[in-house]
Amino acid sequence: MADGTMTRSFTIRFKGADRPVTCDESQKVLIAMEQAFPDSRLQPVRVGCRQGGCGACRVKVTKGDYTTAKMSRAHVTEAEQAQGYALACRIYPQSDMEIESAFLGPRRAPKGQN
Amino acid sequence: MSQEGLLRPGIAQIRVLDMDEAITHYVERIGLDMVGKGEDGRVYLKGYDEFHHHSVVLREADTAGIDFFAFKADSQQSVDAFRKRIEAYGLEVDDVPAGEQPGTGARIGFTVPSGHRIELFAHMDLSDQAPDTRNPYIWKSEPRGMRAQRMDHCLLYGPNIDKVEEFFTQVLDFHLPERVDLPDGTLAIWMTVSNKAHDIAFVNHPEPGKLHHLAFFLENWNDIGHAADLMSRYDISRDVGPTRHGITRGQTIYFFDPSGNRNEVFAGGYTAYKDHPVRVWDHNNVGRGIFYYERQLNDAFLSVVT
Structure with missing residues (x-):
């Protein structure tokens, strides 16, 4: 672009999806996934609140770099975050990525139990 | 009184x-x-x-x-x-x-x-921003945003819903205008301590202490439409609606705050008196009960909570 501000975009591969998803570096991975798979039955990651609170889009990043916005520690602890767990609605790609769903379901015991 | x-x-x-x-x-x-x-x-x-x-x-x-x-x-x-x-x-x-x-x-x-x-x-001070009471205008200054008049009710998710019903009705003197009974037990209860269709509701859910939504009362269906306009303008995460609930008959949009807590804007709803019979929904019709126009539940209604 003439002003030199190029938006970088990356290829995100979701386990179980039939095709990769393109995601800009300024775009949350979950939103790019929803745009690529508008039919919820075909989505490789569940969509919930899209705001980091409910845990529906909990994923494990198996490859690639990304930045993370604030998300509920009920769903991704600091230790889990260090292992590559994240909420897809809170991460922005910094490279091509490979992601798989790590949804825990509603039966996860609250903190202090389990 | x-x-x-x-x-x-x-x-x-x-x-x-x-x-x-x-x-x-x-x-x-x-x-x-x-x-x-x-x-x-x-x-x-x-x-x-x-x-x-x-x-x-x-x-x-x-x-x-x-x-x-x-x-x-x-x-x-x-x-x-x-x-x-x-x-x-x-x-x-x-x-x-x-x-x-x-x-x-x-x-x-x-x-x-x-x-x-x-x-x-029992006690809370009156606000110095309270509505006028002497020859009042409908508002002191024009309402902002979605024009929420008040906090209206919440829907909570957790286990032991039969016990919850017993406690609220027998100990706190609530009455129960509406319920969903599935073949394997009660799915959901709507309870009120006033004559609004609900002041609090519960859905049976394995994890305790969860919030499904906190609702705000709007004046009418036009304001629900205005709220939807704002959600698109400001890229607010929308869940379902604008639509209507069969249960309570309220007109509604479900959406999420920036932390993922579900909110509802709610208008209408019937008047629930203590001597009215309970309305009961079964598993074949619960979709129409929750979302009257779609006539089916979505996955998020039953599973997305904070």
């Missing part, structure tokens, strides 16, 4: 991940007025048509969800009498001193069998 004991929902304290984003959402978008910020960082809000000091409290935390939901009673004598009945039922009651929240008297608190903390209180 003929309504004695508990009068109405009084306070919802909600956990948010980022206070600045939450204030923009609840004040600029939903249209609540910010009435104060405590030394501990909690933010106090009220709807433009609410008389008392506050109805919504935001607390910054590392998880989303609800800390407690409180009902206002007609007198301290009523609160004291409820305390005896709650303890006799077998729940432990604790005290929150007057002034723990600004303008608010002493509260009692207890955990119901679904894992939610419920509180009761």
Whole structure:
């Protein structure tokens, strides 16, 4: 672009999806996934609140770099975050990525139990 | 007055991940007025048509969800009498001193069998931003954002819903306008302490203490449409709607705050008197009960909570 501000975009591969998803570096991975798979039955990651609170889009990043916005520690602890767990609605790609769903379901015991 | 004991929902304290984003959402978008910020960082809000000091409290935390939901009673004598009945039922009651929240008297608190903390209180100061009462205009200054008149009700998710129904109806004197009974048990109950279709509702869910949504009352269907316009303009995460509930008959949009707590804007709804029979929905029709136009439940309704 003439002003030199190029938006970088990356290829995100979701386990179980039939095709990769393109995601800009300024775009949350979950939103790019929803745009690529508008039919919820075909989505490789569940969509919930899209705001980091409910845990529906909990994923494990198996490859690639990304930045993370604030998300509920009920769903991704600091230790889990260090292992590559994240909420897809809170991460922005910094490279091509490979992601798989790590949804825990509603039966996860609250903190202090389990 | 003929309504004695508990009068109405009084306070919802909600956990948010980022206070600045939450204030923009609840004040600029939903249209609540910010009435104060405590030394501990909690933010106090009220709807433009609410008389008392506050109805919504935001607390910054590392998880989303609800800390407690409180009902206002007609007198301290009523609160004291409820305390005896709650303890006799077998729940432990604790005290929150007057002034723990600004303008608010002493509260009692207890955990119901679904894992939610419920509180009761008798006193809250009138707000200096309260609606006029002498030759009033419909509002003092034009409402902002989605024009929420008041905090209206909440829907909570947790286990032991039969016990919850027993406690609210037998101990706290709620009545139950509507329910969903599945072949394997009760899925959901809508209960009221007033004659609104619901002041609080519960859905059976394995994990205790969860929030499904906190609802705000709008004047009419046109305002629901205006709220939807704002959601597209400001890229607010929308769940379902605009649509209508068969249950309560309210007109509605479900959407999410910036921390993932579900909100509802709600208009209409029938009037529920204590002598009315209970409306009952079965598993073949529950979709129409929850979303009257879509006539089916979506996955998010049953599973996405904070």
